[in-house]
Amino acid sequence: MATKPSAFAVHLFTGTGAVFALLAMLGAADRNWLSMFLWLGVGLIVDGIDGPLARKVDIKKNAANWDGSLLDLVIDYLTYVFIPAFALYYSGLLPGAMGMFAVFMMTLTSVVYFADTRMKAKDNSFVGFPAVWHMPLLVLFVFQPAHWVTLVVVVALSLGQFTSLKFIHPVRTVRWRRFNLPVMFFWFLLAAWSVAVDMQPPGAVEAALLVSSLWLLVAGIVMQIIPERNEGSSAA
Incomplete structure (x- = not known):
């Protein structure tokens, strides 16, 4: 089945979590904890919204070439594990x-x-x-x-x-x-x-x-x- 733009857009929306993770990492590298936690918070909001959006557009059916669960896991590891570990060490x-x-x-x-x-x-x-x-x-x-x-x-x-x-x-x-x-x-x-x-x-x-x-x-x-x-x- 052809990919629907609305469904693929949800994948892209989920993918912005990687961008926010990078911004959080840059904040942590500068020991700017306000910036780091701010971008982690934005990423958390995206993580909370993308699931309902994915279900609404039936993303497994309409954008089946991309695994949304795998995409989530990659971003979650960056956001919830890798950056906090980096920050813990450098703090x-x-x-x-x-x-x-x-x-x-x-x-x-x-x-x-x-x-x-x-x-x-x-x-x-x-x-x-x-x-x-x-x-x-x-x-x-x-x-x-x-x-x-x-x-x-x-x-x-x-x-x-x-x-x-x-x-x-x-x-x-x-x-x-x-x-x-x-x-x-x-x-x-x-x-x-x-x-x-x-x-x-x-x-x-x-x-x-x-x-x-x-x-x-x-x-x-x-x-x-x-x-x-x-x-x-x-x-x-």
Whole structure:
């Protein structure tokens, strides 16, 4: 079947994520963290919009010569793994050998995770930590913890990719979505505030950022612990 321009345009729209990833990398290279997180945020918006657009134009049927899932994975690796690893090393959060070990862990474990065909559960949650390193990186930038704390966080999340623990997709995981999705939006507002004030937000914003981050991290695990009731209200 011939490729429809509207469907191919969605592929191009998805592909702009690579451009925004490059701009984020240039910001990181200059240690301009505001620029880096700004472009990562723009890329995240593209990532959130392109899926519904692809389904609307039936992209698998009308632009079948290009694999949208593969395109997503390439861009996601750049945006969520490679650039955060680069930024972690050059930010000074983990100096020297510790920093090199941490970024090796991030990049190696994440590229293997991205190739794992079991990374998505039936409920659209992720199985294992989904390698969204830009989120813990921002929290680490705000709190500037001791080096050993940062190293423990990186190692724990890296190894967490190879577990059966679930991590929610705030949009696509239906269970508790009415709560988790607003928490996700709230987190983005707090993150934007933190970036805008050079990673030195007020104490209340710091606390809210930490609490919302921890909830988004453990929500899927809590769901595994608490059995789902066979009721229509369980989708809430």
